[in-house]
Amino acid sequence: MSQEPITLFNFRNELDEKVLERGWIYFLNFWVKEPREVLPGCFEAVVEEVNPHAVSFSLNELGTFSNFFCTCGDKTHAICRHMAAVIFVYEKKYIEENRPADWERIEEDSQQPFRKEEN
Ligand SMILES: [Zn+2]
Numbered sequence: 001m002s003q004e005p006i007t008l009f010n011f012r013n014e015l016d017e018k019v020l021e022r023g024w025i026y027f028l029n030f031w032v033k034e035p036r037e038v039l040p041g042c043f044e045a046v047v048e049e050v051n052p053h054a055v056s057f058s059l060n061e062l063g064t065f066s067n068f069f070c071t072c073g074d075k076t077h078a079i080c081r082h083m084a085a086v087i088f089v090y091e092k093k094y095i096e097e098n099r100p101a102d103w104e105r106i107e108e109d110s111q112q113p114f115r116k117e118e119n
Contacts, residue, residue: 006079008063008094011087019077023084032089042067045089047082055086063094 006014015023026032026047033052035045044056049072058067065087074080079087100106 006065006068006087008059008065008087008091011065011079011084011091015079015084015087016077019079019081019084022081023086023088026081026085027088027092032085035086035089043086043090045086047085049082053082055082057083057086059090 004010004014012020026049031048033046033048035043038044038056041058041060042056043059044054047053047055053070053072055071056067056069057065059065068079068083070080070082072080072082
């Protein structure tokens with residue numbers, strides 16, 4: 001694992017591939033419960049695997065993570081699959097919050113046929 005701090009923008013490259021894969025599946029299955037900001041910049045979530053695991057971390061305004069902790073005690077990976085699942089949740093939040101103001105119109109337009117039928 002590199003020494004680069006993990007951010008919302010590099011984690012897909014920095015995390016172990018198997019960890020990412022598991023985390024992605026947990027994310028898609030909505031196993032990340034109650035993600036919440038408990039103090040400014042300090043976050044917690046519960047990941048409902050077979051046994052639930054509690055994850056806590058800091059996330060600053062630049063999208064940089066620090067102080068990762070998970071109750072699973074994974075000694076092999078600095079960032080475990082539960083944390084990866086939670087990072088995907090916050091990546092989604094970031095993307096949704098930073099959409100252009102006219103996102104809904106763009107989305108509606110994009111559902112129109114690419115080429116308008118000529119009458
Ligand atoms: Zn874990």
